[in-house]
Amino acid sequence: MFTPGGPITLLLLTSLVGSVTSPPVSIHTSAPPLPPQVSPPSPSPTTMLPSIPSPPLSLPAPTPPLPDDPGESEEKVSCPLMLWPPVLVVRFGDPFRANCSVQRAGFSLLGWEVSLAAPEPTMDRYLVWSVDRMSEWGIRATCYALSEHGGQCDISLPLLVYKPPEVVSIGVSNHSGVLFEGQPYTLQCSVQDVAPVGNLTVTFYRGQRSLGRLQSNNTESKPVTEVFSLDISPRKEDNGVQYWCEARLELGAEGPHPPLVVKSQNYTATVLFGPQLTCPTKLRVREGERLGCEVTGNPEPSVTWFRDGQAVVLPARPGREHAGTYTVLATGPLEQKNFTVEVEILTGRGAANSQNGQFLLVVLLQVMIWL
DSSP states (O other), X not given: OOOTTHHHHHHHXXXXXXXXXXXXXXXXXXXXXXXXXOOOOOOOGGGOOOOOOOOOOOOOOOOOOOOSSTTHHHHHHSOOEEEESSSEEEETTOOEEEEEEEOSSOEEEEEEEESSSOOOOBSSSEEEEEESSOOOSSOOEEEXXXXXXXXEEEEEEOEEEEBOOSEEEEEETTOOSOEXXXXXXXXXXXXXXXXXXXGEEEEEEETTEEEEEXXXXXXXXXXXXXXXXXXXXXXXXGTTOEEEEEEEEOOOTTSOSSOEEEEOOOEXXXXXXXXXXXXXXXXXXXXXXXXXXXXXXXXXXXEEEEETTEEEOOOSSOOGGGOEEEEEEEEOSSOEEEEEEEEEEEOHHHHHHHHHHHHHHHHHHHHHHHO
C-alpha cells in the first residue's frame, strides 16, 4: 500500500538524476508537409542570401561510335571517293569515260561538277561521266558526294586535252639560198597548231646526229603555233648535209605510247667555201708529168698561174725550161688566195736512173725468194 505522495517523489528524483548524468540528445523530426494551398513563410530580410543564376540546361553531346578497327577513324577524315582513270588524257574530238565511286556508306548523293555533258546525280555508289566528243579546252571536272550527316566531300579529276601538231617545218631564219662557211645562221623549227605546247619537246638534227633539244615555257592550254630556234655556223663539211627537226608531245604515263612524234621535211644545206690551196713550197716533177696544185672550193675556184708577173698556161708535158718560181692565184665566191711555189723539173736521166734502180730492186727480191 503506497503512501500518498510517494510515487510522485520517486519519479521526480529519477528524472533529475537522469538529466544530470546523461548527455543531451537532440531529436529532429520532419515537419509535416504543408497543404498545397499554403505557401511557406518568407525568410527574414536579415537572413536572405543573394540568388545565384542557374546555368542553362544543355544536352550532353552524343558519344561517337567506336571504330571497328584503328584505321577507320583515319578513313572518315579523308574523302572516300575514287576516280578511274585517276588521270584522264584525251585527244580533242575523241570520246571518253570517267568513273567516280564512293568507297564507304553514309553518303546519300553522288554527282559530277563539269561544264560538258554533266550526268545527273545519283544515290548509287558510282557514277560514270561519259562524253561522245571532247570539245572544250582547259576543262575542269570534280566529283562530289553528300554526307548523310551533312557536309560535302569532293575530289578533282586531273584532265589533259591534247592535239598533235598539224605541220612541222624547218628553215633558216631571214635567209634563203646558199650558206657561207663560217657565217652565223639560225635554224628555225615551226610547230603549228599544237596543244598543250608546254608538253612539247623539239629536237634539231644534222643527218642522224642530234644538235640540241628545246622545250616551250608557254602554259597555254589551247592550240598555238610556236617557233624554236637553234644557232649554227656551217663548215665546208656541212655542204650537202640534211638538217631536220622533230616535235615530240610528251603526255606522261597516261598518254599515248609511244609518244606522238611529227617530223619536218629535210633541209639540204648548200655551203659555199674556199678557195683552199694544197701545194708544197717546192714542187718537184719529172719531165713529161703534169704540173699543178690541188685547189678546192664550192663553187670550184678559178686558178691562174703567174711567172715573172705574167699569166701563163701550164704545159701539158713540162720540160727543163719550165722550172722556176710561180705564183698561184685562186679566186672563190668569198675571197682570193695566192701562193708562191718553186718548181723543179727532174731530167730524163734521173728518171731513167730511177727506173733502173727499181728494176734492180725487183730482180734482187726475186733472187732472195728463190734462195
